[in-house]
Amino acid sequence: xxxxxxxxxxxxxxxxxxxxxxxxxxxxxxxxxxxxxxxxxxxxxxxxxxxxxxxxxxxxxxxxxxxxxxxxxxxxxxxxxxxxxxxxxxxxxxxxxxxxxxxxxxxxxxxxxxxxxxxxxxxxxxxxxxxxxxxxxxxxxxxxxxxxxxxxxxxxxxxxxxxxxxxxxxxxxxxxxxxxxxxxxxxxxxxxxxxxxxxxxxxxxxxxxxxxxxxxxxxxxxxxxxxxxxxxxxxxxxxxxxxxxxxxxxxxxxxxxxxxxxxxxxxxxxxxxxxxxxxxxxxxxxxxxxxxxxxxxxxxxxxxxxxxxxxxxxxxxxxxxxxxxxxxxxxxxxxxxxxxxxxxxxxxxxxxxxxxxxxxxxxxxxxxxxxxxxxxxxxxxxxxxxxxxxxxxxxxxxxxxxxxxxxxxxxxxxxxxxxxxxxxxxxxxxxxxxxxxxxxxxxxxxxxxxxxxxxxxxxxxxxxxxxxxxxxxxxxxxxxxxxxxxxxxxxxxxxxxxxxxxxxxxxxxxxxxxxxxxxxxxxxxxxxxxxxxxxxxxxxxxxxxxxx
Numbered sequence: 001x002x003x004x005x006x007x008x009x010x011x012x013x014x015x016x017x018x019x020x021x022x023x024x025x026x027x028x029x030x031x032x033x034x035x036x037x038x039x040x041x042x043x044x045x046x047x048x049x050x051x052x053x054x055x056x057x058x059x060x061x062x063x064x065x066x067x068x069x070x071x072x073x074x075x076x077x078x079x080x081x082x083x084x085x086x087x088x089x090x091x092x093x094x095x096x097x098x099x100x101x102x103x104x105x106x107x108x109x110x111x112x113x114x115x116x117x118x119x120x121x122x123x124x125x126x127x128x129x130x131x132x133x134x135x136x137x138x139x140x141x142x143x144x145x146x147x148x149x150x151x152x153x154x155x156x157x158x159x160x161x162x163x164x165x166x167x168x169x170x171x172x173x174x175x176x177x178x179x180x181x182x183x184x185x186x187x188x189x190x191x192x193x194x195x196x197x198x199x200x201x202x203x204x205x206x207x208x209x210x211x212x213x214x215x216x217x218x219x220x221x222x223x224x225x226x227x228x229x230x231x232x233x234x235x236x237x238x239x240x241x242x243x244x245x246x247x248x249x250x251x252x253x254x255x256x257x258x259x260x261x262x263x264x265x266x267x268x269x270x271x272x273x274x275x276x277x278x279x280x281x282x283x284x285x286x287x288x289x290x291x292x293x294x295x296x297x298x299x300x301x302x303x304x305x306x307x308x309x310x311x312x313x314x315x316x317x318x319x320x321x322x323x324x325x326x327x328x329x330x331x332x333x334x335x336x337x338x339x340x341x342x343x344x345x346x347x348x349x350x351x352x353x354x355x356x357x358x359x360x361x362x363x364x365x366x367x368x369x370x371x372x373x374x375x376x377x378x379x380x381x382x383x384x385x386x387x388x389x390x391x392x393x394x395x396x397x398x399x400x401x402x403x404x405x406x407x408x409x410x411x412x413x414x415x416x417x418x419x420x421x422x423x424x425x426x427x428x429x430x431x432x433x434x435x436x437x438x439x440x441x442x443x444x445x446x447x448x449x450x451x452x453x454x455x456x457x458x459x460x461x462x463x464x465x466x467x468x469x470x471x472x473x474x475x476x477x478x479x480x481x482x483x484x485x486x487x488x489x490x491x492x493x494x495x496x497x498x499x500x501x502x503x504x505x506x507x508x509x510x511x512x513x514x515x516x517x518x519x520x521x522x523x524x525x526x527x528x529x530x531x532x533x534x535x536x537x538x539x540x541x542x543x544x545x546x547x548x
Contacts, residue, residue: 035118036235037108037110038103038104043251047104047251050253051268051269054270061102104248108268109241110245111240111289117233120210120211123302126302127305129408130298133398134209134401137204137401137403141431142197144460146457148183150452153451166496166497173488177493180453183453190225190227191229194229206233207293209293211284212236213233214279215280216228216229217276217278219273219276223262227275231277244257245258253268255271256276258276258279259444278445280437280438294401298396298399305397312386327371327372329369406419435457439455442455476501482502483495
């Protein structure tokens with residue numbers, strides 16, 4: 001309640017209620033972790049898909065953890081409750097019940113992650129900078145697609161074919177193309193719900209959000225791979241013995257072997273043929289079992305950005321209507337006038353423009369003049385608070401991800417040269433190393449299908465189609481590549497006779513040397529006057545001379 005005093009004595013006190021009496025904006029409650037492996041006590045008995053032998057072992061482990069018999073030797077207490085027989089004088093003892101501290105982590109012998117996986121998943125959803133950086137990395141590492149390329153052994157075998165034996169080269173190429181189509185069809189049949197690219201996107205998204213990604217491998221009765229899929233990282237835990245993984249979803253448990261392990265017996269569900277898992281993680285020296293995401297060093301920036309955003313929301317919810325100080329001199333507002341004045345400021349102004357307020361005042365009495373004043377306290381244009389602070393938080397979050405600003409937003413005044421340089425650094429230092437690591441994991445699966453091809457992710461290209469065509473033309477003229485080399489790279493069918501280098505006549509050869517040396521004045525002028533879309537861009541005006 002806010003009290004505003006007049007120039008008269010305290011009998012003329014005017015009271016005006018604030019917006020807190022009409023409604024209040026309550027912040028959302030903090031996110032409660034939903035770690036399925038923290039269940040204990042009676043909840044452990046609700047776990048399903050557990051073998052009979054393991055359930056007996058579970059009950060024995062709980063009995064070892066605490067005495068579950070009542071102090072007087074009576075009936076057994078419910079699972080999850082324990083009575084410690086603390087004794088007193090003349091045989092009296094405590095009958096208090098305390099919970100049994102046996103969780104699924106101890107029960108299944110799995111390791112607790114360094115950071116709560118559900119909390120990390122929540123951070124991904126509440127911060128726009130973190131969300132955008134994750135998707136930028138997913139799009140540039142996995143989202144550009146992949147292709148199956150020949151292994152070095154296959155390329156070496158093709159090089160053994162004499163260059164003049166065109167028919168044998170073409171037969172070899174057709175055989176390779178047919179095997180590639182068959183491999184792609186086989187890979188597509190391993191998952192009817194998601195393509196391999198969709199599976200890898202989900203796995204890599206988990207890797208960036210929680211620091212851990214899991215690829216599930218299922219085998220047929222003959223031992224061949226029949227299923228490739230994704231398992232959410234928030235539900236998976238690593239066994240302490242490193243002999244597999246345990247998943248809990250809706251009180252159902254599942255055990256997974258390490259990929260390539262055919263001998264480990266499922267100790268939990270009793271499955272004679274458990275599926276296998278490839279665990280991909282972002283290494284950290286603080287934990288040898290799990291990885292951590294890149295955003296962890298910027299966790300304070302995410303928290304600060306969230307508080308600053310909530311502050312602005314509170315402002316617009318509670319203070320978007322201009323605030324006034326109302327003073328009354330020489331009179332008092334009756335209760336009905338106070339009510340109408342309060343309703344006008346709290347409900348009448350919101351969402352309405354140029355509303356009129358009419359307050360009848362009593363007549364002056366002698367020298368006592370009645371005055372009513374409304375003085376605005378904050379009527380000017382208000383900008384968002386902590387604007388610079390939030391900008392710094394955004395930069396810190398993107399710096400932790402090593403994602404340039406140009407990948408998540410459009411920045412005014414950024415030159416083409418700076419943007420291309422940032423893209424080049426992003427590709428060479430972030431995306432390509434990540435692609436190499438992911439390719440090595442996925443190719444373990446591909447190697448069980450064929451030894452002719454390996455999976456290779458498409459890289460972020462820094463040249464457009466026009467520039468690439470000019471490069472190909474120069475290489476063709478200089479006999480560096482053949483026409484079929486270009487067609488194969490563009491996933492086109494090779495041409496008959498396209499495996500021979502292009503032979504230029506005398507005039508074309510002379511023209512090629514002239515253009516390469518730029519000995520003509522017009523070629524030099526054309527090169528110096530070329531626009532920014534060709535080759536390297538120029539710095540923006542005022543940025544100074546571009547350094548090589």
